Amino acid sequence: MTAFPVILVQSMCPGNRQSKGVQFLSNCCLCRERHRSQVWLHFLVLSFLSTYMCAASVPSTADVQLCLSFLKHAIEKSDAMLYTPFVNDVDKNCKMMSLKCYMLELIMVIDEEEIVDNKAECISDFDDKLPKVNSVDCPPCEAYSLRNITVFLEELNNLLNEMTTNQLI
Numbered sequence: 001m002t003a004f005p006v007i008l009v010q011s012m013c014p015g016n017r018q019s020k021g022v023q024f025l026s027n028c029c030l031c032r033e034r035h036r037s038q039v040w041l042h043f044l045v046l047s048f049l050s051t052y053m054c055a056a057s058v059p060s061t062a063d064v065q066l067c068l069s070f071l072k073h074a075i076e077k078s079d080a081m082l083y084t085p086f087v088n089d090v091d092k093n094c095k096m097m098s099l100k101c102y103m104l105e106l107i108m109v110i111d112e113e114e115i116v117d118n119k120a121e122c123i124s125d126f127d128d129k130l131p132k133v134n135s136v137d138c139p140p141c142e143a144y145s146l147r148n149i150t151v152f153l154e155e156l157n158n159l160l161n162e163m164t165t166n167q168l169i
Contacts, residue, residue: 061161065160067122068153070117071110071115071117074113075149076149077113079148080149081148083141083143084102084146084147084152085144086145086155087155091137094138094139095163096130098144099130099160100127100141102156102159103123103126103130104127105141105152109149
């Protein structure tokens with residue numbers, strides 16, 4: 001009877017406190033030497049896959065900008081006044097927190113306008129993938145000025161462009 005090794009490795013994505021789990025165990029003491037090369041091969045493949053999964057979990061600003069362009073017509077119907085952090089006024093350490101604020105406001109608009117579209121889900125998906133931020137030194141979302149949807153969308157695009165250019169995300 002051939003015993004197959006069970007592989008479990010613990011890895012963490014940068015900026016993500018959730019770990020992915022995999023471990024290496026051999027369930028056959030006599031087969032360890034024979035399967036050592038197979039175990040290392042599995043380890044290398046899983047290391048590569050783990051790295052790939054971490055890279056894939058980082059949200060893309062280009063994707064959310066494309067999503068916004070599809071939703072812009074529906075979103076612009078809103079007459080809501082939204083908390084809008086201006087890019088130039090936000091400290092570099094608080095850019096991610098201000099992006100989180102934008103996403104929360106945008107999700108609220110999508111809910112209020114009852115936009116039921118597959119493209120609207122990309123906003124929630126983007127928000128879910130954003131890394132958790134330590135907002136101790138950053139002002140809360142409610143500290144920013146209330147602006148109309150047009151100014152809000154312009155500033156959101158400015159922030160996304162800046163974050164892409166400076167590789168903050």
